[in-house]
Structures are given as structure tokens and as C-alpha cells.
Amino acid sequence: MKTRTLHEIHTEGMDALLKALGPVDMIRFLQMFDEGKGDYTKERKTWLKKDVHEISREIRDMKKKQLI
Template structure:
């Protein structure tokens, strides 16, 4: 079988076993993202410590209430 045939049969099996919505939900679990999360996370958080993040979360929660 070609890769396209395998993909077609696999999707058909998923659709039969899970239904269209279940198949879509299953496939969403394997969608590839883009970028480099580790590098991006370092850029977002910088040198923040866990304690600083917790303090910020608590502060934001107080403002929302």
C-alpha cells in the first residue's frame, strides 16, 4: 500500500470506530504545532522563579474578585 492508501484506510477505520466527531477529536491530539516551545517559554518567563509566578497568579486572582 502507498502512504496515501494507508492514511485513507486509517482514517476510515477511525471514522467507523469513533464516528466523525470522535475521529476529529482523536486527530487533534496529534496536530503538530510550530515553533520552539522551550525557547519561547524562556523568552516569556525570562528568569522568573516559581515563587514569583505564584505571587503573580495570587495577585491577579485578587484583582478579579
């Protein structure tokens, strides 16, 4: 039995996943093992400029304007 390199094992594994799952589900499967990076709890404050109450208030205001 020939010992395969890590590259060969990786390539055969990826080929097997592609054959068994198809390209889309193969990517979805591989994404399950990605831990991501950063700290979502701290960083979301920079992404979300408004809090839930402010967004809710804006939705109510928009609904009122559409009813007039």
C-alpha cells in the same frame, strides 16, 4: 501480499477511525497529535489586554453596581 502506498494506508486508517469513533471523536482524536504553532506564553499578551487583577476589579465594580 500487495504493498500499499502511503496514500492507501492513510485512507484506510482514516476510514477505520471514522468507523470506530464517528466523525466528532475522530476529529478530537486527530487533534491530540497537532502540536500547534507559535509561542502561547508570548502571544497571549496580545490576546489578553487585561491582567487578572484588572478583570477582578471590574467584576467587583459590576457586582457593586447591581446591588445599588
